[in-house]
Amino acid sequence: AFDNKLPVTLISFTQTYSHYVHILRKMGVNLANHQIQFVNALLPLDLSSLPAATRPHFTLGPKEQWPEFLKWLESQPPSVIIIDGLCSLLDQGHDLSTALWFFTACQRIVESHEVSGARLVANMFVDDDNTEPLAHAVIRRSHYVLSFEALASGASSDVSGQLTAVAGHLHCQLPASKTFKPTVLHYKVSDTTVLFFSPGQSRIVL
């Protein structure tokens, strides 16, 4: 999104703003040159006393206040909306339909802008029976699904994990649906970047 000069709206249920600020600085991203808005969904508290550099632009309150948040989100310019930890809604005690309603509402806002590049990216854990129904429901409403998981053969210092990229259920409606090829990649997380490579094609191996 930053490479294409698109603004980013980051909604996080798992971390504070300072966490992402530190990561972006390590990756060499100068936040002053990019537009990023942070929505605090981790703590329903008033964080206006925080310094400007780490103060969230909006705090997501209880479920009854979500329509107000969606109105605010709709009023923002077209951007890439990133939801980190969507499954945390289930951990907070919300049911599947509520979590799905939140996701779908954000998706509607992105689609209403009809701007090329504006998209919704949602991140969630799929590690127990509680989150798998939500994952299935989100896959149904996605164009692409990226699954990050550990290597089946065990831990490795050269490879952090494997990425499986497949088409979501809505991919058939895209013009380029015939040319997409599902793929499996390995990746290595370093201090400042992430390297992706075909299985067995790591620089250390070669």
Added chain:
Amino acid sequence: MSNSSAALSIRRIATYQQYSASLVVLSDTARQPALPLQEALVRESIKRGLRIVAVCTERLFSTDIMCSPNTVAIDWRTSTILLPPAAARTTVVDRFKDLAQEVGRCIDAKSEGRAMEVKRDSDVLVVFDSLELMLQVSVSDTLALLRDIRHKLDLASKSRILARFPRDVFTRNTKASVPADSSCYIASNLCELADATIDVHPLSSLDTWMPGWYSNDQPQPFLSLRDCDSRRGVLRLEHKRQSGKVCFEVATFEISDQLLPEFSPVNSNTNVNSNASTSNIGPLAGSEIRTTGTTTDPALAARPPQPSAQATDPAANLSFNLNLTDKQRRDKAGVALPYLEARVADVSGGEIIYQLDDEDDWDEDDPDDDLEI
């Protein structure tokens, strides 16, 4: 399309030949979507001149369908069914009634304000993009809505309802040890209401497919490249005919380059490579079960079909070829066995012919004569 695929019930239903099915439910899972097949069936209907009433509760259909002159869209995405979680019950009921009335108006609507190439009294296809949200809001109102719309359709015509339904959302989670709740009955209630139920599965399911669903107990991966082909798959059709018969059928489908559905029969004895073409397979043995009234007997439905008259070929699933060509058979029959003539020549008795060596000292006497036994 080959003659064997022409006999498929699913193809007759898709092409509106002979079989009537007023309510067709297309069920899928996260592993294998049915959206491409649903849109292909809609395009087939447009091609045959039907009017389309597209009820969009979550998403619009592809552009070519929405922009077709045959299509009238009812967009319920932003305002109605998708209600905040705390919506009042009366609000929900009113909105279902409004939707039923609007669909009824579209079924009876004249071609006004839009250039339509079809006649007003042509058959109509009411298609729901997905029943998931509606069922989550209210199961009873959703089923009532479907019944209501079916009453409005002329059962003697080709008009029908086509709805997509995620069966893995509304069936019990078999991994968990929690007792079954009402959600597991939603799928059965919906299938009971439907005239035809089409379950879509990945092509890899053919490797372990048996009537009644047999699993090799291996844990299924959450995402698999083998299953990631929404344009092809296996479908299982359960069709309740007006005569009372219930027909089960398994077939493969593929979405062609023209985005229309193509169906092929399946030979359950053949090991199918999910990456290969699906057009190389033999005829299918479907089963027909006669029922009384409109209910089906679960015991009868669970009975496996009669075994095929063809014996199972043990050499069918090997990676190398054990079969003989005609020339090989002729050569094999022409081989003269070297000892066969000697074996059949003389059966009167055996004779041992021994040629003494120079060292042999042959004594005609009995060597046991000196024993005093």
